[in-house]
Amino acid sequence: MEPGWERAVRAALCVTGIGLSVYAYHVETSRERDPEYTALCDINPDISCSKVFTSRWGRGFGLVEGILGAQSLLNQPNSVFGILFYVLQIALGFVSSVAAAATLLVTSLVSIAGSLYLAYVLFYILEDFCVICITTYVLNFSLLLLNAVRLRYLTAKPQKKKKNKRKTH
Numbered sequence: 259m260e261p262g263w264e265r266a267v268r269a270a271l272c273v274t275g276i277g278l279s280v281y282a283y284h285v286e287t288s289r290e291r292d293p294e295y296t297a298l299c300d301i302n303p304d305i306s307c308s309k310v311f312t313s314r315w316g317r318g319f320g321l322v323e324g325i326l327g328a329q330s331l332l333n334q335p336n337s338v339f340g341i342l343f344y345v346l347q348i349a350l351g352f353v354s355s356v357a358a359a360a361t362l363l364v365t366s367l368v369s370i371a372g373s374l375y376l377a378y379v380l381f382y383i384l385e386d387f388c389v390i391c392i393t394t395y396v397l398n399f400s401l402l403l404l405n406a407v408r409l410r411y412l413t414a415k416p417q418k419k420k421k422n423k424r425k426t427h
């Protein structure tokens with residue numbers, strides 16, 4: 259078993275991630291229906307989230323449409339991939355096997371690649387500051403650390419139990 263704090267931290271990170279992704283999905287679909295819609299996270303023209311979510315990079319990471327077409331099932335808002343990712347992280351977190359831990363670490367590395375790419379688009383192409391987006395990058399990085407700790411723990415040589423170690427006089 260992993261240390262007890264691990265599951266609690268994982269649950270907190272994933273629940274936050276799912277919450278932010280559901281909110282991003284709500285903002286994106288509301289804005290697509292009504293161009294006048296302003297979200298709580300639209301603070302000013304330079305600190306705006308709905309502009310980012312409805313940009314050409316807001317669906318399928320801006321890559322799916324060019325490769326598979328706009329009608330592809332994979333051409334979903336980025337937030338849908340976010341929800342799937344955090345659900346996977348919380349679900350596999352309940353499995354104490356090395357295979358599960360390895361899957362967690364690999365998908366986590368993919369999410370870091372995705373985060374770096376989205377951060378690049380956000381700062382250098384859209385030149386925007388999206389609080390929700392930046393928070394998800396921090397969550398993804400924290401999950402990477404957690405997944406690295408878990409894999410190390412599960413593959414470490416078994417230690418002699420330190421419990422009940424008393425001096426013998």
Ligand SMILES: C/C(=C\C[C@@]12O[C@]1(C)C(=O)c1ccccc1C2=O)CCC[C@H](C)CCC[C@H](C)CCCC(C)C
Nearest residue numbers: 310311315316336337340342343369372373376379391
């Ligand atoms: C809300 C969220 C990210 C925020 C945001 O994506 C948003 C909403 C967006 O529209 C956007 C537009 C332009 C620039 C930046 C942005 C973003 O910043 C979630 C990310 C999660 C992470 C980057 C997911 C990576 C998932 C992997 C592809 C692995 C998936 C594996 C599983 C599905 C099996």
